[in-house]
Amino acid sequence: MRVSATGRRLNDPKGGSFWFDAGAVCLDFAHTGGEGPYAVFESLHEPADLAAWLATPPLSVVVTVPASARDLTLAKTLRQAIWVTAHARADGQPLPPDAVTTINQAAAEAPLQPALSADGAAALWAPPVRTTQALSSLAREMIDLLSGPLADRIRECASDNCPLVFVDSSRPNARRWCAMERCGNRHKLRALRARRA
Template sequence: MLHDPKGGSFRFDAGALCLDFAHTGGEGQYAIFETLHQPADLGEWLAQPPLAAIMTVPVSADELTEAKTLRRAIWDAAHARAAHDPLPSGAVATINRTAAATPLTPELAADATTAGWAPPVRATQALSTLAREMIELLSGPFSGRIRECASDNCPLVFVDTSRPGARRWCAMERCGNRHKVRALRARQATSVREPSPIEP
């Protein structure tokens, strides 16, 4: 769920957890969307499903800085791929460096029906897991389906995992519906301006 600073919220599925992470805030004009203000905010985000990585070691300020650096790298790489541009070398280096750390280790529960993450669970491990997912996304079969929302003023990026590969909008309830409303108004305005063929 993403929240608009102007009010309201909408459901947004980026199609990959690493891309969801890229939309947790930003710098400059995107600072108003920031959700990771304190180290604890990062821990809370990582603890949410589907990752559900509950930290056994508190998130540090350095890890928060590292997370924001990775987030920017994922954002830049995704937008470059969506635009069919070369990936920024700095973004690639950051993603690779973060992925080099030990990732989260899955662990089967005693009942053998559920799984979690083997302790200790640290933010650095979770970030490595996100970076590795981004590497798989950029180098895998869905690499060509990383797209930016088709709206003129929406920078959200997603990976289209649908079978037809026809997704255009960040969310149909947001930009998709706005596009439909604008198109309808444009058609109505055109029909009003055009003279009737039976008029002299």
């Protein structure tokens, strides 16, 4: 997968936003919304929202075949599978078989194919570019993550009430928070107040 950087700005339904770098594009994708209590964070309401998310760097996938309602359903199913497998790995639990099946099925589709521009100055995605190809590439990245050397570095934010999950790629293997500007600072403030009390 052609990726130069990861991370996205996440919006809180109560107001405000913060930069969150999950360390992998597939994990960034897992944080675009969710089921149950996480439905309030949903950002993929229609196929155009999915196409817009894919078109944003680092993927920069501009689909040449418009995303459909079926594509959106497949994307949300894959997103949930990535979410639950990442949390299972972070918790040291077995991966849910149905989520593994979903990831494998998405990965079995043809992935994005890189192509060199005519002048040789840029890498593009070879047309036609379909949403299912982007989903396949995300699923393949998740497979590489879960089965690779960083699998044991998939973590949940250390905050008591933050479900965000990320890959700790720091050299000292010491990342604890989704973002210092959010949960890290909140923890520091609570600790300061506790010391003063």
